Amino acid sequence: MIFDNLLSLFSVDMGIDLGTCNTLVCVRGEGIVLNEPSVVAVHKGTNKVLQNGNAVGWVAKEMLGKTPGSITAVRPLKDGVISDFEITEAMLSYFIRKVNGKRPLVKPRVVIAVPSGITAVEKRAVLDSAERAGARKVFLVEEPMAAAIGASLPVVEATASMIVDIGGGTTEVAIMSLADIAQCESVRVAGDDLDESIINHMKKAYNLMIGEQTAERIKIEVGSAAKVEEDTTIEVRGRDMISGLPRKTVITSEEIREALQEPLSSILETVTRTLERCDPELAADLVDNGIMLAGGGALLRGISVVISDATGLECRIAEDPLTCVARGTAIYLEHLEEWKGTMESEID
Template sequence: MITRDIGIDLGTANVLIYQRGKGIVLDEPSVVALSESGEVLAVGREAYRMVGRTPGNIVAVRPLRDGVIADFEVTEKMLATFLERVGLRGFFRRPRVLVCAPTNITPVEQKAIRETIERTGAREVWIEQEPKVAAIGAGLDIFQPSGNMVIDIGGGTTDVAVFSMGDIVAAASINVAGDKFDAAIMQYLRNKHRLLVGERTAETIKIEIGEVYPGVRNASLEVRGRHMVTGLPQTVMITSEEVRTALREATEEIVATARSVLERTPPELAADIIDRGILLTGGGALIAGMDRLLAEELKVPVFIADDPMTAVARGTGVLLEQMDKLMRPRGGR
């Protein structure tokens, strides 16, 4: 039976909506195009195409930063538009909503997320921790008395967590993920090639030739931008090795965070993790060599989840199917 219970992966880069009984019904970039007066001109893919390409009277914004809401009013408008697109908004369509958040989210940020979702017409709102939902979506049985570890590299945050019996035993969240990767590539091009490029170009470089482990890609790409000195358009050739250099500092932070979580894990659960390996989810899992880098640095096998970008959304689906059994009362975690 199709119900109006929905799960929302409220990501810095993308919003995914899962409807109970139907599956993933929406996957759109978390971008909104606004006029000078604040009127919403476009949302999602249409707005993403405008990033870096709009005239002065139009601005394309990302209302979510570092895994939390940076602009509540714009986030509300974006979610309302997405819910309308999938037919889940209206007086007689008040869904129960499960929304995912980073592990380090504060009570104030939780309250802000809940109130923003409620204003879009939700009847009830639950908040669950993102790596837990990602683990469930990737098929891990985290409700057994054994250790499972997940590294979820999203757009705004990287969440690392160890689970046993359905709860988090040790966890950490840092604001180093896809957006910081893009910023690092932009900074490298400025420093090394004196070339200015936008966020979309940096993301394209990361996706098409990016690597974080030596020799896994060995590709190159022509990159167009504006020269910092002459101010004129210029084209340079960028290699995978250069991208690896650009991303080194960011990936070292992720490795250090994962290592700190492992160091805080009880010995028995750590032994389980050595046997089972670490599961890698989120869009960052798709950067070439990320699994090999983490495995080499942490001395533990690392596996990439099937379709890692939708693991959180699929996890909300599993939880929604068991809503009454697994959900805490409203206001709880």
């Protein structure tokens, strides 16, 4: 233990928010130092990463949906968990190398945020990937706890704090008190499902095929959960499903709002289910404390209004919701000695 603490003086210990859409890395004392898409470009049929292992993140995201037959742009995480072990390892290795330098003197200790609903096998996959990617020691922290700490909620106090973290692959809903999770539910419906709903709507209503990046742009520019401003329009380009030729069309924010209702209702059901299972004393606290929204999905217009209407509780959006989990892992790093007992590591 003393030797490990001594090594930590020379290592660049880091916290990683290993997300389905984006991976954020923060370093103890420096804050967030890296924010890149969780995308890797590989030679088709192999797991060999292009550009000598450097076609990761922004470089690879630009290739999504635009690659020739010999190249594949892969997102190695699906629904918040590892779907491709080797490619995740290559991605983590690239990010650790980028933050830590090419040949670090001492390997870093790494805190990784994982969805609360993942299985023991999925946790083992994250631990093994991080170790093989160059981590000296790996600790896992549950995403809702990291998000709540990053959002400055009083999680260590004897009062209820509720977080709804809407990421790319999973939505985490948790009620916390006394530095632990009292009630939690993880559902694999989140930002990616909102994009998928937009893609399906364009197919059904306009016979137009669009890609993931176009769907995401539509969601960001005109998507909403409730009517919060005047309806707007956006021009969408894609491939006509009948003629097979490129085509463009104009759609309204109102029809995108309708298209998003199904995945949003799943998220709302998860929030209300978690509240229904909550202890009465904690429920009483939430009347005053309300709900905090984090994750990229918190930026969808009107989502706080919809959750507030469904629950009757005040709903606030965290400051910089996209980085809440990463900031939480950074705070964990600073208090590693105190909180180590509450985390899972490779020595379990």
